[in-house]
Each structure stands twice: as structure tokens, then as C-alpha cells.
Amino acid sequence: MQTGRAFPLFFDLDKKITAASAFRVSLVFWLIYSFVYLVLKGENVDYFGFENGNIAASVARGEGFADVMATGKQQPTAWMPLLYVYLLAGVFYLTGIKSTAALWMLSLIRCVVLAGGGYLAFKIGERFGRLQAVVCTLSFIGYMTGFSYIMVSNIFTEEWLMAVLLLLLVHQFILLFFNEHVSETYAAIVAALCALSSPILLAVWLGLFVIYVATGTLNHLLPQNWRAISHTTIAWKPTLVAIAAIVVIFFAWGIRNHYAMGKFIPLKSNMWMEVYLSNVMSQDGLLWKDVLHGNHPLTNQAARAAYMAQGEVDFLKAKEMAAKQYLADHPTDYLRKVARRFINAFGYTDMNQQATDWSEVSLKQHIRSLMVAFIPLLALLINLFTYRLQKPALTVMALVYVGCIMPYVLISHFSRYQFFAMGLQAVFVGLAFCIFVHRIQTGRFFPALISRKSL
Incomplete structure (x- = not known):
């Protein structure tokens, strides 16, 4: 779908813009914006991702993946995934633990990653047209700047990284569904980043892998109108290499946790804590600040004392038992809370x-x-109504979006989790904006006010 020439200068520029130039312009923008924002805000620099920063500090000191609650006792932990912790730890090792120099180095890294997000938004939007690619990049920048207090602040939680990784996952599977070349290295890196950063990203990756293999294998059996989302061949080598990377990470980290903590934990340990807080302790199913701060070992002294006395495995086992008992005794109440989280995720996210x-x-x-x-x-x-199944890229994005959000609906949800999908949301909005402009230009919206000949 092309969007006409309502803005001739913009359209001429759009022909000259490439993904590489989108990256460079985005990088310059983020460097300037981030510098100005941090200088003007002047907030303290102690947080560094809360639990992530605490573990990273322990790693940087050479004391291992431990001390998630900053108790000073080096209890081994699997509370957080590996990727962001080791990114912080590397910066701390080079610049000092939770130092001002660490803030500026992390800000630089974040600017590069966000510029990479602009690049990926361009590459994904390019599947729909040149103008769409530019608009998706601008939409990505607009979304991130609209939430500066999270995306470029010095709190340094991982939303910015997750938003870009989700776009990276989408881009890889778009290439696969379009039967385009995907190197073994690229496939393995994307899969490893998903496994190291989030169980939900990994679950989405594995779900798309199953769909990719199934649609490729059963392509000849699908109805004609469904074949647009399938493909004629399966790139077995890169996908199997990616699976191998996931298996290695899964078992290596699980074995480490078995020896260090007495339990095989393949990715992260605290899922049942999330279930407990959002379903047992929350009245409506949302992870409100008072629920989180009133029961989390990082912010509640009684919970911290229990965590230190019992150790992470036993502490979380108690939460798991309480959560399972609640689910068994109150299935209707649980469904009510799921419905509330669904509204929070897809209707109106309380900020x-x-x-x-x-x-x-x-x-x-x-x-x-x-x-x-x-x-x-x-x-x-x-977008789905406009393109139907004619755009495999859109089908991939829709599957990823639902796959990313629904686990939070089922388990635990608040605004921070919604930000993880913000990059993909920006692409949806950018593509829909192009559709809207096209409808206006062709007179399908406001026909009495717009002459087709004038466009």
C-alpha cells in the first residue's frame, strides 16, 4: 500500500533515507536528548535497575551472582536473568560500582541500543513501504521520548533494552518467514539474547519457532488464503543452531543454580513471587506499588529477614505453595483478576x-x-483489517505482541511490564498512521472535504 504524495518534500526525502541513515540520525538524537535530560533532571544515581544493580555490584566485586537484596550477605541468587546484570557488571567493573561514570557509560550504551531500535523499526516498516519505514522510525522515537522518565532516566531499569530485543526477535522471524537468508551466527545471537534476558521473550521465540516449522512443513495442506503466512522452505541450519544455543544456556545456568542453590532453575527463580503478589496479596490483580513495596524483600524488612533466614529457594517455595493454594481455592476470583489485568494491558494501563x-x-x-x-x-x-493475511510481517508482529503480553495478563501486570513491548507498539501505530493518511488522500475518509484530483 502506497500513501500518495500529499507531502512532496517529505516523500522525496524518504527515498534518500536508508536504515543505516536512520540509525545514524537516531543515534545523534538520543545522544543529545539523553545528555540534556540527565543534566536537567540531576537525579541520584543509586538505583541502576534495583535488583539488577545489586547483583551486578556483587559480580563486579568478584563475589559472584549473589546479594540480590543488598543485604551484604553473599547469598547466591537466580532472581534476575543474566543479560542485563552482566551488562551492568561490566560497566561497574570498568567505571566503578554505581558511580557517576557508570551512569554516563550506561547512558551511551543505551543511546546506541535505542538507535538500533530505530534501525529495526525502519527495517520492519520497510516491509510495508518506504514511507512506512520512516514513519515507524519516527513513531519509535516519539514513543520513547514520550516516556523519558523510564527510557532515558538514570533509574536504569531494563525497559529500553527489552523493547529493542523484542524488535530484534520480530526482525529475525520476518526474515525467516520471507525465506530470506539468516546466518547461523545471527540466529544464535538472537536466540541467546532472548534466553539470557527474559523467560517470556524465550517463550515467544520458541512459540514462533514452532509456528515457523509447522507452517513450512504443512504449507501444501493450508487453505490458499492462509498460505500467505507460510513459506516454502525451512532454514533448518540457523534455527537448529539457535535451539542449540538455548539448550546450552538453559542447562548451564540450571546446573549452576543446582550446585549453588540446591535447585535446578534454568532461567530465573521468582515467577511464583509474581503470582503470589498479584493474586494472593493484590485485591484486583494488579501489582500496585503498595503491594510490591509491602511484601518484597528489597523494600520490606520482615520479608527481607525471611528471605535471609530461609534462603531464596525456600523463601520462594513458600510463596509458590501459597499461590497454588489460592489458585485451587479461588479459581473464579483468579479469573476476575485476569480480566482486570487484560483491561490494564489492552485497554488502559494505570501509570x-x-x-x-x-x-x-x-x-x-x-x-x-x-x-x-x-x-x-x-x-x-x-493493520490486520487492512492487510489481512497478505503481510507475513504483520502476522509475525501480531503473534509476538500477543505472546509477549498475555503471560503478564495471566501472571502479574503493572505499567513497567507494558513498556517492554513499547517498540513494537510504536511500529503498529506508525503503520496505522500511514493507513489513515492514505485513506484521507484517496477520499475514503472525509470525501466531501478532499478532492481526489487534488491529491
Whole structure:
């Protein structure tokens, strides 16, 4: 679908823009924006991702993957995934633990990664047209700057990294579904990054792998109108190499945890803590700030004492038993909470992280709440209705988006988790915007006000 020539200068420029130039321009923008933002805000630099930063500090000191709650006792942990912890640890080792120099180095790394997100948004949007590629990149930048307090602040939680990794996963499978070359190295790196960064990203990767193999194998059996989402061959070598990378990480980390903690934990340990907090302790199923701070060992002294006395495995085992008992005794209540989380994820994501009267919420907060929930969903539906199954790239993106969000709906949800999908949401909105402009240009919207000949 082309979008006409309503803006001749912009369209001429769009022909000259490449993915590489989108990366360079994005990088310059993020460097300037991040510098100005951090200088003007002048916030403290102690957080560095909270649990991630605590473990990273232990690693940088040479004391191993431990001390997640910053107790000073080097209890081994598997509370957080490996990737972001070791990124922080490497920076701490070079520049000092939680230092100002570490802040600036991490900010530089983040700028490069976000520029990579702009590059990936361009490459994905390019599947729909040259203009779409440019608009998707601009949409990505707009979304990230709209949430500066998370994406470029010095709190350094991992949302910015997760948002770009999700786009990387999408890009890899788009190449596979289009029967385009994917090297074994690239496939292994993407799969390893997913396994090292998030169980949900890994689950999405594995789910897409199954769909990719199934549709390729059964291509001749599918109805004609469904063959657009399939492919004629399966790139077995890169996908099997990727699977091998996942298996190695899965067992290597699981064995480490077995010897260090007495339990085989392949990725991260705290899933049942999330289930417990959002279902047993929360009245409506959302992970409000008071629920989190009132029960988490990082912020609650009683919980911290229990964590230190019992050790991570036994502490989390108690939460698992309580959560399972709740699920067995209150299935209807659990479904009510799932429904509430569904609304929070796809309708209106509460940005306050605490129950607040709507009259006290600012217009900016309302806009942000819609930007990460209802607007991306509406944009996705517009794209699906427009392209149907004619665009495998869109099918891949839709599967990834649902696969990324639904585990949080089933387990635990609050605004931070929604930000992980923000890069993909920006692409949906960018593509839908192009559709909207095209409809206006062709007179399908506001026909009485727009002459087709004038366009």
C-alpha cells in the first residue's frame, strides 16, 4: 500500500533515507536528548535497575551472582536473568560500582541500543513501504521520548533494552518467514539474547519457532488464503543452531543454580513471587506499588529477614505453595483478576502504580495510559483489517505482541511490564498512521472535504 504524495518534500526525502541513515540520525538524537535530560533532571544515581544493580555490584566485586537484596550477605541468587546484570557488571567493573561514570557509560550504551531500535523499526516498516519505514522510525522515537522518565532516566531499569530485543526477535522471524537468508551466527545471537534476558521473550521465540516449522512443513495442506503466512522452505541450519544455543544456556545456568542453590532453575527463580503478589496479596490483580513495596524483600524488612533466614529457594517455595493454594481455592476470583489485568494491558494501563481517583490523574497520564494499551491495540486491529493475511510481517508482529503480553495478563501486570513491548507498539501505530493518511488522500475518509484530483 502506497500513501500518495500529499507531502512532496517529505516523500522525496524518504527515498534518500536508508536504515543505516536512520540509525545514524537516531543515534545523534538520543545522544543529545539523553545528555540534556540527565543534566536537567540531576537525579541520584543509586538505583541502576534495583535488583539488577545489586547483583551486578556483587559480580563486579568478584563475589559472584549473589546479594540480590543488598543485604551484604553473599547469598547466591537466580532472581534476575543474566543479560542485563552482566551488562551492568561490566560497566561497574570498568567505571566503578554505581558511580557517576557508570551512569554516563550506561547512558551511551543505551543511546546506541535505542538507535538500533530505530534501525529495526525502519527495517520492519520497510516491509510495508518506504514511507512506512520512516514513519515507524519516527513513531519509535516519539514513543520513547514520550516516556523519558523510564527510557532515558538514570533509574536504569531494563525497559529500553527489552523493547529493542523484542524488535530484534520480530526482525529475525520476518526474515525467516520471507525465506530470506539468516546466518547461523545471527540466529544464535538472537536466540541467546532472548534466553539470557527474559523467560517470556524465550517463550515467544520458541512459540514462533514452532509456528515457523509447522507452517513450512504443512504449507501444501493450508487453505490458499492462509498460505500467505507460510513459506516454502525451512532454514533448518540457523534455527537448529539457535535451539542449540538455548539448550546450552538453559542447562548451564540450571546446573549452576543446582550446585549453588540446591535447585535446578534454568532461567530465573521468582515467577511464583509474581503470582503470589498479584493474586494472593493484590485485591484486583494488579501489582500496585503498595503491594510490591509491602511484601518484597528489597523494600520490606520482615520479608527481607525471611528471605535471609530461609534462603531464596525456600523463601520462594513458600510463596509458590501459597499461590497454588489460592489458585485451587479461588479459581473464579483468579479469573476476575485476569480480566482486570487484560483491561490494564489492552485497554488502559494505570501509570500511577497505585489506586487513584481519576479526577486526580493528569491529562498527560491519561494519554500515556492509552498510548501503551488501547492505541496500540487499535492500531494493530486497523493493520490486520487492512492487510489481512497478505503481510507475513504483520502476522509475525501480531503473534509476538500477543505472546509477549498475555503471560503478564495471566501472571502479574503493572505499567513497567507494558513498556517492554513499547517498540513494537510504536511500529503498529506508525503503520496505522500511514493507513489513515492514505485513506484521507484517496477520499475514503472525509470525501466531501478532499478532492481526489487534488491529491
